[in-house]
Amino acid sequence: MAKIDKSKYSKEQIKELRRQKAERKLRKRSSNILKNSPDTYNVLVLKHGKKYTAEYVNKMYRMVKKHCTLPFNFYCLTEDITGLDNDIKVIPLPGDIEANGWWYKPYIFSADLPIDGVILYIDLDMVIVKNIDMLFTYMPNASCVLRDFTRVMRPKWEKYNSSLIRYRKGQFLRLWEEFKKDSNYVMRRHFGDQDFLWERTKGEFSLWPDNWIRSWKWEIRQSKKFKPGAARGNRQLETVENCVAPPDCCIVAFHGDPNMHNCHDPFIVDNWHKI
Numbered sequence: 178m179a180k181i182d183k184s185k186y187s188k189e190q191i192k193e194l195r196r197q198k199a200e201r202k203l204r205k206r207s208s209n210i211l212k213n214s215p216d217t218y219n220v221l222v223l224k225h226g227k228k229y230t231a232e233y234v235n236k237m238y239r240m241v242k243k244h245c246t247l248p249f250n251f252y253c254l255t256e257d258i259t260g261l262d263n264d265i266k267v268i269p270l271p272g273d274i275e276a277n278g279w280w281y282k283p284y285i286f287s288a289d290l291p292i293d294g295v296i297l298y299i300d301l302d303m304v305i306v307k308n309i310d311m312l313f314t315y316m317p318n319a320s321c322v323l324r325d326f327t328r329v330m331r332p333k334w335e336k337y338n339s340s341l342i343r344y345r346k347g348q349f350l351r352l353w354e355e356f357k358k359d360s361n362y363v364m365r366r367h368f369g370d371q372d373f374l375w376e377r378t379k380g381e382f383s384l385w386p387d388n389w390i391r392s393w394k395w396e397i398r399q400s401k402k403f404k405p406g407a408a409r410g411n412r413q414l415e416t417v418e419n420c421v422a423p424p425d426c427c428i429v430a431f432h433g434d435p436n437m438h439n440c441h442d443p444f445i446v447d448n449w450h451k452i
Contacts, residue, residue, distance in 0.1 A: 217294030218247050218313050222301055224255040225270060225281050231260030233301040238265055239452045240305040244427070247310055252292060254284065268292075274360055282339060282370040283356040286349040293346050300340040300430075304393075304437055304449045307427040312343060312385075319383040320344040325371070326392040326432065337382065339371035340430055341390055352377055390428045393440065397422065397429060419443060 183191060220241050224234050238251050252266045261267065268291060270281055284290070285298050297312055315321065325338040352374070356363050367373040391397055397420050420442045422429060429445070431437050437449045 218249040219252060219292050219294055219296045220245075220249055221252045221254065221285060221292065221296050221298045223279075223281060223285070223298075224253055224257070224301065226278060228278065229301045231257075234265065235260070235262045236449060236452055237299065237301060237303075237305075238262055240448060241309070243448075243452065244305045244307060244309050245313075246308070247313055250292070254281065271357075274357060276360060276364070279339075279370045280356075280360070280364055283353045283373070285342070286344075287353040288347070288350050290346065295343065295345055298339075298342040298344075299428075302431045302436060303340060303390075304429045304431065304445055305427065306422045306429055306444055306448045309427050311389075312341075312427070315385075316383050320348060320381065321385050322374070322382040323390055324384045324387060326395055326430070328387060329392065329395045337371050337375045337378075338430075338432075339374050340432070341385065341428065342382075349378060349381075388423065388425045390430060391423065391426045393420075393429045393431050393445075394433060394435075397426075 220237075222234055222237055224231070234253050234255075241249065241251060250266060251264065252268055253261060254268045254270055255261075256270045258267050271284055271287075271289075274281075274284075282298075285296070295313060312321075321341075321343045323338040323341045325334060325336045327336065328334045355377070356373070363373060367376070422444050431440070437445055441450075
């Protein structure tokens, strides 16, 4: 892109042009990395219990197919294969550990995991809305994790959100070994798996760019105005109807309530309901 003529654009337009230029450079760099990369790319999800049905896994697989141009394998960690698409590779959950929900997540770092290469772990409450090739090629020698959405209220927040993690098979083996050794103690001591991840790996992960993964509830749906009569700080903000994803956002997170089933914004309908 030629040098921007600032006399022709507003400050917001200049900012957007610079963002587009930076994104084109990143995608070109990622494409060059891909051409010389021998890596096997893998997507991994976890389904345990009754919170998520096979529908969520199948839709995630189809979203990745729609929004990823790289060759990939798709794996599901689960104790129940009922209803899963035939193209999804199944990994049984370990039978010698009793854990609830997200507490099976440390198993993604197990040496026994039958996956080789680069692994992109994605929670099932995420909706992919744009190409995700860069999630495999961004900072290729680093492991990456999401900065927790508490960042919305506290901009300097650094703790992790474990909804989207990229790493290589064989990294962080100690996490599963420690959890397996005394799972009850680890679960009592930490509120959730991402607190355990943060405490044990602080400084070992690079962070995804915040603008790539957005919270639907806190960053996309909400206006800046509180509901009439709402006490400040309780997050009860006015709802904006028919929201759109920011142009640089590739994944939208539906942590907590409501979930994507209850969202009918056009970009969620196109990328989740209809897929």
